[in-house]
Structure formats: structure tokens, C-alpha cells
Amino acid sequence: MLDAHTRSGGTATASPRAAATELAVPVPVAAVAAPVPLLVRLGRVLLSPWARLSLLVALLTAAGASVLLFEPQKLLADGWPPQLGGMTAALVFAVAYGLCTVAFVPRPLLNLAAGALFGSALGLATSMVGTVLGAGIAFGLGRVLGQDALRPLLRGRLLKAADGQLSRHGMRSMLAARLFPGLPFWGVNYCASVSRMRWTPFLVATALGSIPNTAAYVVAGARASAPTSPLFLIALAAIALPTVAGAVVAWRKRHHLRGA
Secondary structure: OOHHHHHOOOOOOOHHHHHHHOOOOOHHHHHHHOOHHHHHHHHHOOOOHHHHHHHHHHHHHHHHHHHHOHHHHHHHOOOOOOOOHHHHHHHHHHHHHHHHOOOOHHHHHHHHHHHHHHHHHHHHHHHHHOOOOOOHHHHHHHHHHHHOOOOOOHHHHHHHHHHHHHHHHHHHHHHHHHOOOOOHHHHHHHHHHHOOOOHHHHHHHHHHHHHHHHHHHHHHHHHOOOOOOOHHHHHHHHHHHHHHHOOOHHHHHHHHHHHO
């Protein structure tokens, strides 16, 4: 709006409202920090590395408690439920085998049960399916729930060396770990999940490296009713000899391990 002096030909002056509008500095919308919603903050906490690791510990604790409660080792004494038979029983046993390995049940017990329930051929196939399934479940749980929290803790020389071997030479390292007797199956699974090892070398090496030991226990379970048979004695030798050889190698390498 122009005042009376402007209309008469004088100098134009802006009204006070227009001057205030021109002097106002626009404030960017992004400069104003919006409050983070409660659900977003809660999601960040629940998805944090240590929260996921806590969930993994809780799951494994519950799995171990369930094993103590249901006692799957009773399969060696009581046998399989009579309402299940044939391939259905083998499939159910393979799934149960995999879940039991995640819950820290020793694989030798499961392999002996597979041989006693299904014989040598089907027992070996069932045990191998359960072995790969259980290893894959454990590897996936450790990779998703534990890797981000545990990798920063790999500071010791021995831990860094083991991580480097598993990350750079996954297939070879995992194959050696599966063939070497005495290493806990579940422990190798979770250690590998913390490393940078890929899925394919892990699963392939697990399948190939687990065949000799698994076959020995399955045959021993299948022939347990005839302890003097040649197959049973060969199976016992296949179990005992690698164990003795592994103990000798570990004893001779003890100084290197202490130095590391």
C-alpha cells in the first residue's frame, strides 16, 4: 500500500507490515529437530548388537533347558515312537537331529540312535541331513544375532589368527575342523558364524568333513546288537584311531598353542 505522499508524486515507502515481511529470515524446516518417536527408539534398542546377542544367549539357554527336560538320549533305550515309521520317521528324526545339535546335544549319541533306529544306509543319510541342517541353523543364528557384537572382541592373537583362517580359507579350515576329532560341533558352528566365512564353503565343508565320523558312529549303532561282528569292530576302530591321532597331534603342538 502507498501512503498519501506517494500518491501525490513523492517517494514510495513500504508499510510497516511489508517491511517486517521483507526482514523476516526463512527458517529451514530440517533445522528444527523433530523428536524421535518412541517406537523408533525402541526398535533401535532391540536391534542393537548387544540386544541381539542377549536374544541369542536366551534362545540357546532355553534350548539347553529343553534338552535337559525332554532327554532326547532316551531314543537309545526306548526307541522311536511306534506310530511313526518309514521315510516319515526318518524325516522327523532328521529335523529333530538338527534342532538337538543346536541345543548342544552331542552328535555321537544322535548318530548311534540313527543307526539303531534306521540301519546303516538310511541312518547315515538321516544323520547327514540333520548335521547340515543343524549346522546351518546355528550358523544363521550366530551370524544374525551374534556377529556384530562379538567381532569387536576379537583382539587376542590366537582369536585373530583363528578368525583370519576361517575368513580367508573358509573351505579348507572348516573341512579340517570337521575332520579333527574332539572339537565340539556347536562350538565350531558359532565360531564360524562370527568370522567372515561364506555360507556355501561352510555347508559344503561341513557335509564332506562330517561323513567319516558320522558313518563310524551310525554303523556302530546299527551293529550294536552284534558287538563281535567285523563291521562293528571296524566302526570302533574308525572312532578310536582318529581320536588317538588327534590327541597326539594336540599334545605335540601344545607348545605352539601356548606361544600363540
